[in-house]
Amino acid sequence: xxxxxxxxxxxxxxxxxxxxxxxxxxxxxxxxxxxxxxxxxxxxxxxxxxxxxxxxxxxxxxxxxxxxxxxxxxxxxxxxxxxxxxxxxxxxxxxxxxxxxxxxxxxxxxxxxxxxxxxxxxxxxxxxxxxxxxxxxxxxxxxxxxxxxxxxxxxxxxxxxxxxxxxxxxxxxxxxxxxxxxxxxxxxxxxxxxxxxxxxxxxxxxxxxxxxxxxxxxxxxxxxxxxxxxxxxxxxxxxxxxxxxxxxxxxxxxxxxxxxxxxxxxxxxxxxxxxxxxxxxxxxxxxxxxxxxxxxxxxxxxxxxxxxxxxxxxxxxxxxxxxxxxxxxxxxxxxxxxxxxxxxxxxxxxxxxxxxxxxxxxxxxxxxxxxxxxxxxxxxxxxxxxxxxxxxxxxxxxxxxxxxxxxxxxxxxxxxxxxxxxxxxxxxxxxxxxxxxxxxxxxxxxxxxxxxx
Amino acid sequence: xxxxxxxxxxxxxxxxxxxxxxxxxxxxxxxxxxxxxxxxxxxxxxxxxxxxxxxxxxxxxxxxxxxxxxxxxxxxxxxxxxxxxxxxxxxxxxxxxxxxxxxxxxxxxxxxxxxxxxxxxxxxxxxxxxxxxxxxxxxxxxxxxxxxxxxxxxxxxxxxxxxxxxxxxxxxxxxxxxxxxxxxxxxxxxxxxxxxxxxxxxxxxxxxxxxxxxxxxxxxxxxxxxxxxxxxxxxxxxxxxxxxxxxxxxxxxxxxxxxxxxxxxxxxxxxxxxxxxxxxxxxxxxxxxxxxxxxxx
Numbered sequence: 039x040x041x042x043x044x045x046x047x048x049x050x051x052x053x054x055x056x057x058x059x060x061x062x063x064x065x066x067x068x069x070x071x072x073x074x075x076x077x078x079x080x081x082x083x084x085x086x087x088x089x090x091x092x093x094x095x096x097x098x099x100x101x102x103x104x105x106x107x108x109x110x111x112x113x114x115x116x117x118x119x120x121x122x123x124x125x126x127x128x129x130x131x132x133x134x135x136x137x138x139x140x141x142x143x144x145x146x147x148x149x150x151x152x153x154x155x156x157x158x159x160x161x162x163x164x165x166x167x168x169x170x171x172x173x174x175x176x177x178x179x180x181x182x183x184x185x186x187x188x189x190x191x192x193x194x195x196x197x198x199x200x201x202x203x204x205x206x207x208x209x210x211x212x213x214x215x216x217x218x219x220x221x222x223x224x225x226x227x228x229x230x231x232x233x234x235x236x237x238x239x240x241x242x243x244x245x246x247x248x249x250x251x252x253x254x255x256x257x258x259x260x261x262x263x264x265x266x267x268x269x270x271x272x273x274x275x276x277x278x279x280x281x282x283x284x285x286x287x288x289x290x291x292x293x294x295x296x297x298x299x300x301x302x303x304x305x306x307x308x309x310x311x312x313x314x315x316x317x318x319x320x321x322x323x324x325x326x327x328x329x330x331x332x333x334x335x336x337x338x339x340x341x342x343x344x345x346x347x348x349x350x351x352x353x354x355x356x357x358x359x360x361x362x363x364x365x366x367x368x369x370x371x372x373x374x375x376x377x378x379x380x381x382x383x384x385x386x387x388x389x390x391x392x393x394x395x396x397x398x399x400x401x402x403x404x405x406x407x408x409x410x411x412x413x414x415x416x417x418x419x420x421x422x423x424x425x426x427x428x429x430x431x432x433x434x435x436x437x438x439x440x441x442x443x444x445x446x447x448x449x450x451x452x453x454x455x456x457x458x459x460x461x462x463x464x465x466x467x468x469x470x471x472x473x474x475x476x477x478x479x480x481x482x483x484x485x486x487x488x489x490x491x
Numbered sequence: 492x493x494x495x496x497x498x499x500x501x502x503x504x505x506x507x508x509x510x511x512x513x514x515x516x517x518x519x520x521x522x523x524x525x526x527x528x529x530x531x532x533x534x535x536x537x538x539x540x541x542x543x544x545x546x547x548x549x550x551x552x553x554x555x556x557x558x559x560x561x562x563x564x565x566x567x568x569x570x571x572x573x574x575x576x577x578x579x580x581x582x583x584x585x586x587x588x589x590x591x592x593x594x595x596x597x598x599x600x601x602x603x604x605x606x607x608x609x610x611x612x613x614x615x616x617x618x619x620x621x622x623x624x625x626x627x628x629x630x631x632x633x634x635x636x637x638x639x640x641x642x643x644x645x646x647x648x649x650x651x652x653x654x655x656x657x658x659x660x661x662x663x664x665x666x667x668x669x670x671x672x673x674x675x676x677x678x679x680x681x682x683x684x685x686x687x688x689x690x691x692x693x694x695x696x697x698x699x700x701x702x703x704x705x706x707x708x709x710x711x712x713x714x715x716x717x718x719x720x721x722x723x724x725x726x727x728x729x730x731x732x733x734x735x736x737x738x739x740x741x742x743x744x745x746x747x748x749x750x751x752x753x754x755x756x757x758x759x760x761x762x763x764x765x766x767x768x769x770x771x772x773x774x775x776x777x778x779x780x781x782x783x784x785x786x787x788x
């Protein structure tokens with residue numbers, strides 16, 4: 039009897055414990071495998087360096103300008119799938135074949151962005167990070183000291199850093215050091231049902247007033263909402279900037295101002311009047327637009343491939359235009375950067391070669407044309423090749439049009455990721471409750487400051 | 492320690508080592524983390540050892556909601572699932588045609604990935620083009636925003652979870668049913684006992700141990716619900732603002748999205764204590780009965 043009771047208790051304990059460990063579980067297994075892989079890679083690298091160190095040491099002083107990189111393998115964790123992964127693989131294979139140092143970049147698909155984020159975190163804790171990885175700035179607020187500062191590389195060995203679009207340079211310098219190079223960049227655009235707009239005598243919106251007018255007409259004539267936003271927190275920040283206000287920094291919410299209230303009056307009015315609606319169970323508005331269930335929506339430029347304009351009985355012509363401004367223009371840019379975690383000096387140099395290659399004019403053009411992401415260089419935008427491509431691609435045209443006033447949300451402080459989630463869910467709730475602007479403002483400010491307290 | 496028991500422990504050693512490393516160590520570590528203020532998983536640093544995490548935890552209205560939701564979930568899913576599976580298992584056990592086919596069908600949800608099932612249910616429960624609303628439409632009900640209206644979030648989750656957990660219960664009940672001696676039923680037939688009476692006086696008592704087992708396992712599993720929420724609401728915890736958040740979802744969110752490791756650890760400790768408490772309570776009736784029997788002897 040005693041034994042039985044003990045066994046039962048033990049069983050319950052194990053069950054509970056397996057739950058406690060569940061959080062670390064997936065991370066644990068990955069770290070063991072990667073630990074082994076990295077170890078193998080470093081030993082191999084160390085051996086080659088040791089073998090060659092005799093000659094290199096003598097040569098470094100003689101030819102300081104000449105680079106010496108020993109053949110090595112670089113691991114790159116990414117979250118690209120389908121045709122994006124295919125294009126990434128092509129580019130990487132090209133790099134592997136053509137680089138003069140014998141560097142091999144090994145791509146490791148980690149699933150979705152959120153999988154990538156959690157795996158990076160678990161491996162940061164286990165100190166088994168890959169050499170390079172795709173990452174948003176808010177992934178590594180807690181382990182920015184593990185990200186290699188690229189300032190020296192950029193200063194000494196990067197062709198024309200100023201050619202990279204300014205908002206991307208700002209984003210990658212947010213932490214006070216250069217933490218990455220821009221990679222798969224997208225921007226939020228306004229996608230709309232042009233057939234419906236033409237029928238109702240509407241034109242692509244240019245101001246907030248236009249948006250409101252479009253909302254009124256479509257609601258009256260079609261009984262539909264005219265506008266949706268795929269990302270609520272990004273919508274809020276863009277709207278605040280368009281109205282000349284600031285959003286959030288490490289001290290808290292910055293929009294508890296008269297202008298902030300005006301912005302929320304506009305937003306809440308759009309929703310409370312039925313001109314705009316939440317995405318609900320669809321997750322993205324591309325489905326709603328394809329099914330003729332909304333007039334238009336603001337979503338990522340890469341989401342265009344999910345819009346079907348040829349569903350039987352619901353065919354329509356797609357329109358794309360830049361997001362509208364108010365007092366000023368502001369377009370939200372999204373997409374990750376490539377950051378470096380490599381500790382070994384040789385691997386750092388090798389990884390840098392790859393990062394240079396991926397952000398070169400040639401690569402960024404190919405990448406953009408293959409995937410629908412945006413070029414990261416001004417010269418790439420202006421190249422004949424891309425201009426030609428753009429002529430036949432309305433999404434790329436709209437993205438180009440708003441490139442000068444793109445911005446990237448500040449993420450380099452603790453709590454930035456939590457604020458994204460809190461703002462989205464709080465806005466959802468406020469809209470569902472049809473709150474007034476003042477309540478919305480007060481609630482949002484309180485929730486944001488609560489995260490950062 | 493004598494030679495024989497040494498040999499026994501030697502045989503046990505591999506599994507003991509694995510359990511120590513992967514179960515006992517993380518358990519102790521998680522309990523330790525829960526008392527560390529501002530614990531950092533990256534370098535193991537913390538501000539101080541105190542109850543700050545627990546204070547934050549119970550101050551967080553989201554955690555309170557998670558507690559409430561999980562309790563609601565356990566209270567509905569487990570009994571409903573046991574009762575329904577008991578009925579279905581009995582029907583499957585009677586001599587119907589295509590018995591094998593039905594058994595396979597009912598067992599399918601158990602071997603299918605929750606994520607895949609979630610995708611299907613998201614379509615079934617879609618407010619605009621869902622099958623469920625289509626059928627309800629014939630009766631003049633709806634359309635109901637199963638997955639879009641915050642009011643229905645928990646209802647939808649419970650319906651989904653009950654359906655999902657039927658398979659396992661049906662399987663163990665079927666096995667138990669087949670273990671009941673046919674003589675008992677034969678005797679009942681001789682007395683021409685009504686079927687309902689047979690069910691309550693023979694079948695249910697004979698299955699009592701396995702029903703109790705289903706309850707204990709069901710409750711432990713239901714407290715740990717996460718996958719069902721994640722898959723039904725497409726990697727969110729509810730349509731608007733975490734209406735269907737559960738304790739484990741909360742823990743995951745704090746750990747991986749908000750980087751609040753200490754609070755996540757405190758949440759797991761609370762959950763651990765809850766599960767232990769419920770398991771102990773459930774074992775009470777059995778223990779009292781055993782004591783009584785011992786006293787009678």
